[in-house]
Amino acid sequence: MDLSSINPVLLLASLMVAATPLLLAAVGELVVEKAGVLNLGVEGMMITGAICGFAIAVNTGDPLLGVLAAAGGGAVLALLFALLTQLALANQVASGLGLTLFGLGLSALIGQGYQGVRPPSFPRLNIPGLSDMPVLGRILFSHDLMVYLGLLIVTAVWFMLKYTRAGLILRAVGENHEAAHALGYKVKRIRIMAILFGGACAGMGGAYISLIRVPQWTEGMTAGIGWIALALVVFASWKPWRVLLGAYLFGGVTVIQLNLQAAGVAIPVEYLAMSPYLITILVLVIMSADKSRAPASLGRVFHASR
């Protein structure tokens, strides 16, 4: 075992990279749940985004177009969920599970010809001065654009939910859809838009895994990150800033676990690989003491009878 081979600067830098897909998916799901909808299909939307982004990036040679396609792919899948739960009034838990199963199949189907292909590399940020700073430059200022886009989206979501009228309406719909409907807000329209936003975010999170983090395509490569993102929203008590904190925490666990594997710690690889899931369970248990923060209409079907 050689722990000295782990470089703390690189560790922190890769932590930010490992956290980004989680951050994107979780902040999207946060908005969906704030609107009172529980979409368990995050994993399916992520993996669909991963392959859509990968395919477009490989075919056009432009990774940014790939990210756009990933957002589109995730949103299209989310639209299916929206149709089922908002128009066909189907059970949200079952629809979300169906979305994940469907997404895994769809992505495997699209991804057939793409195994072993290398995607075009993503441009890295390089600000003269900032990026060249010792330690901090490597940790904070020399990532790809997506890392910063993730942070930007979290900030925007926080601002929108807290300070804007649109955010207030969204929260009202999530807390009490009947009252919001009585006030004349279009509950279904608002929820569908939230679901689409969540899908686009999950898709981008998936594309981050296939285009930047790994970067290649393998079937089922999201490996439960979508589910961890769902847990993260609970962990964060539906607050954007805590999603950020949680994503970095989980990113940190993943990175440390991988580094320990590489350093050849005496714990078998399989048990190290279990750790992110076990820690997720532990965190869920700790957080489940506080139920007060969940949007009151979460998971309930809305049907305007009048």
Added chain:
Amino acid sequence: MLKLEKRPQPSQTWIYLAPVVAVIATMIAGGALFAALGKDPLVAIRTIFWDPLFSEFAFFYRPQLLVKGAPLVLIAIGLSLGFRAGIWNIGAEGQYIVGALTGAGVGLAFYPLEGWFIFPLMVLGGALGGWAWAMIPAVLRVKFGTNEILVSLMLVYVAEQLLASMSLGLMKNPQGFGFPGSRNLQQYPSAHNAELIAGSGMHWGVVAALIAVVFAYVLLTRHILGFHIRLTGEAPRAARFAGVNPGRLVLICLGLAGAMAGLAGLFEVSGPAGRVSIDFNVGYGFTAIIVAFLGRLHPLGIALAGLLMALTYIGGEIAQSRLGLPAAAIQMFQGMLLFFLLAVDLMTNYRLRLTKREVA
């Protein structure tokens, strides 16, 4: 303008009609998908749904229907009890793996001893393993109110790692020339879950699935526990007033589902699969969720839905070898089935009314 109106009672016609409509809609949409992949849709649909049963090689495929249907039905029956009560165990895949590990572990521990008591002990081991794995989310839900959906799902990934660790380490065949995977239980007569009638595909897992169907039917229609399960699902508040203990119900429903998934894993590892290996699990635990819904959470419906889903597995394999249809297309096909079912189910609880647009 079309308007949805809630039915006072779910439509009896649509309860039975919805799965049929969903299957037909899936065939149409699936046909379009296959056509988009450059295959003749009619040939593809016939290969999947007709050839396994009635083609000239059908004698080879028919037994597979039971072999693949049994674990699906067994798991889905367990899941349906919880789903009815609003308890969402979606980690059956993990319980299936752990049941296979503990069951096979019992058998391997006795190797090379022969004895009649070994297989029953393995069955017990498998059921207990699955039960214990399901008890984790159950106890956490009851004690701390933790969401059982996320916990049971996380445990699938943990179980997969455990499976890898076991087949590479503790359970590795000492005479296997260093290859991963355990001893082959098919070559260990006391532990082998052999066919009961040669060439029929009928093994102990099929018997267990049939018993489970009858058991669940009696439980749901004749027993107070079954009544409590249905009551909790349909009217949670009324259930609480009626004195139903929700915690106890969670423990029972998750425990039963886990034990049944564990049994399915044990029968699979000691029979058709033969040994513990890294790629032992093939997603039965997830497909069983579709089976449970397609069967309307009703035991008899689940038995039929399990056979239908087994048919798509077998037909999918035939289509794979004969038409070059990718395996993923079948997975997607199964996902589509659940979607259509959920969408068509709208008609069970609501009716469409043509109304004139009113002036606000």
